[in-house]
Amino acid sequence: MPAAPPFDPQAIADAKFEEREVRPGVTTKRTICQTCDIACSVVAEVEKGRVVKIRSSDNPIFRDNICMKGIMAPKGLADPTRILQPLKRVGKRGSGEWEKVSWDEAISDIGQRLKAIIAKHGPEAWAVSTSQWNTATDHGLGRRIMNHVGSPNWISGVALCAGNTAAVNRFTYGWFPMGDFANTKCIVLMGHNPRRHSWTPMYNFIRQAQARGAKLIVTDPRRSSSAERADIWLPLKAGSDAAMMLGWLKVILDEELYDKKFVENWTIGFDDLRKRVDEYPLERVAKLTGCDPEMIAKAARMYATEGPSIIPWTPITDMQRNSTSGIRLQSILRSVCGYVDVPGGERLEGFNPDIINESTIEMHHVLSDAQKAKQLGSDQHPAFTYRGQEAFREPTKRVYGQEYANLIMGCHMATPSATFRAMAGQGPYPVKAFFFLGNNPLMSYANMPLIIDAMMNQDLIVAHEHFMTPSAQLADYILPGDSWLERPWLMDSFGWMSSVRPSEKAMEPPGECKSTFEFWKLLAGALDKPELVPWDRLEDFYDYRLEKTGMTFDQLVKKTDIYFAPPKFRQYEQKGFATPSGKVELKSSILEELGFDPLPYFREDPPVDPEYPLKLFTGVREDGFFQTGHRHIPEMRKHHPEPLLFVSPGTATQYHLAEDEWVEVENEMGKISIKVAIKDAMPDDLIRIPHGWWKPEMKQGAGHLSGALKYADAQLCRDDADYLDREQGIPHLKGVPCRINKVEQSEQSVAPASAMEPAE
């Protein structure tokens, strides 16, 4: 997920924002694109009150950080299908019958119904799901209201993307680090594949680092574009990342390539780690990963000796059966090699001391221990729930000055699967009200059939959205959200990094679209708690957050594109690490306390079921879309009219598959329709399913859901015990057994797969 530019203080100090000449009648606004979660600083050109163009920033540190999704955003947001007024369901749930209502009417009814549900079932019967910067102006207000009302049941897409990484990184050294791309000498991409139109700034940083001689190591089962540019590419088996890293550690420890001084002075648990790592000799790791042992050793040596190295955050290890071990192993590699909080390594930035951070706004201390204990999923899979993060309160106060650090919103979440089970009536207590904001929950978690049951079993569903998504189709109310072009924003990476960037509002929201800030303000009023959101306007709220800088939001916008605390390295020398021991915990005291293995391990796949001989991975991103969005934009659909199944030539031959043929992919949970594209970059027996397919032009409502029931990958994403990470309870999306079924070729496609396929 999110990133500010690589921290190069000199470049930032030298940076000057210069306006380019624009046509008469055209003004510019300095905005931050929130179409995806990397947040490029871009320029919006405004004519007659409407944004007519998005272009790259003139500030040299942000230049070239733009992709086709950002450029197309004004068009996509001006689409006639955008929801511009609150809609209330009038027929049965999912019937597709709506009436337009006013915000006042909607909020007053929502407030009353929510109060009634809370009175009957308790505050924990209210669950909320959000995601990343679609809800940008929330800034913790949602949690603040939930905490005062008494519900711990907040879930988010960040449970599968960076939020959970942040929570698990804390187990080792108390914070989530950010790589120093500007000075690093070696970058390791564990499956992560930034490219021209996917996480463009990351792509640019990596290219710049390579241009000045930094090494690149890529682990990816598929020959991705990053793999093609790498010094070393390890084509590992899907889902075997934790085993790979255990192999690297084995080499690094055996060959004494680690930073002995740092290990001795600043870590605990080294001897235990050593014993665990000895269980993974290279021959075993080669078997588990399917990679050549000598190449594994070569990569380990490169990481340890060519440094300072970085392992940038990757969603790939967020979505595996061994996710907690995988993320912990990344932290352990960084630590034993001495790359933590050093130039060219990975900085533990801490909060920006001048900004009132979102963790403070959230007010987690007001939620009682009794309500925290009810957080769904925390009994079985506590890692990122209140229970799992409780032990950080004291150390975080010691090092970072406050008890709660909800980094990337991921450190006090309920687990999504447990929440949907409770919503479907299979939990410890009923959950009967479900709100989702800037999130497409049906398609953005695992086990879509369960989520449908869960939604059909609700008394009240509220969506805050732009479009009639499959999830919104099942709501009681759809409230029209504003977009990033239509709101100011103070971007602080959810407190993870210390830099802060302002984004100007470029145009008025159309129709009756409102921000999440306004939504929470109105809801706080309807719940008789107006004092929780006392600011009239978003800008006032930002002025409050910026108070200590001596600047208002407007003054900040005029002064700079980026406000940061000067970088400090090796901050642990003053206050230690924010872990219970104050040291880097190679063996985690908190995981041990919670009853889990305190050392990283690798849990192998269940035995192969001959019914499902192939493995699939899902989660793949397509250049023209962000996640489940943007399929309504013709310019984007032209690039990807249909969901494509990538298979190797060998697998295609074995299963008699032809290019452009429609097939079904099926497993124990469900099946989807998809079109074959044969790729020699794919390994045999592994197939690739793109994430988030539905077609806005298809029939809406229950039983159809605009094609989501036909195409969505979440129908193949399992969440039973074998497919959940033990500590976090997040699903395994990388290497799920499946089979391909031949079907009658009735489906019409707009173009052959070869013509529509983008670069990746």
Ligand SMILES: Nc1nc2c(c(=O)[nH]1)N[C@H]1C(S)=C(S)[C@@H](COP(=O)(O)OP(=O)(O)OC[C@H]3O[C@@H](n4cnc5c(=O)[nH]c(N)nc54)[C@H](O)[C@@H]3O)O[C@H]1N2
């Ligand atoms: N255009 C566009 N860009 C996007 C997004 C988008 O929707 N559209 N989404 C953004 C978001 S939220 C995210 S999280 C990122 C995700 O972006 P990336 O981190 O690049 O993730 P993916 O594209 O899902 O897959 C990256 C690579 O992981 C490989 N892979 C699959 N399984 C495994 C495995 O088990 N181990 C390893 N080591 N590799 C594996 C795949 O072959 C693929 O090449 O993209 C961001 N960028």
Ligand SMILES: Nc1nc2c(c(=O)[nH]1)N[C@H]1C(S)=C(S)[C@@H](COP(=O)(O)OP(=O)(O)OC[C@H]3O[C@@H](n4cnc5c(=O)[nH]c(N)nc54)[C@H](O)[C@@H]3O)O[C@H]1N2
């Ligand atoms: N099965 C499965 N689940 C996954 C993943 C996967 O690969 N497979 N990927 C995971 C990852 S990496 C991520 S980042 C998450 C993403 O999860 P989500 O954030 O839910 O992903 P999107 O599909 O982008 O849904 C966002 C919705 O917000 C709406 N929206 C966009 N901007 C705004 C706005 O400004 N205001 C409002 N109110 N609404 C807005 C869009 O129309 C869209 O419907 O999903 C995670 N879940």
Ligand code: SF4
């Ligand atoms: S990479 Fe593209 S979509 Fe993402 S923030 Fe940048 S311009 Fe926007």
Ligand SMILES: [Mo]
């Ligand atoms: Mo993501």
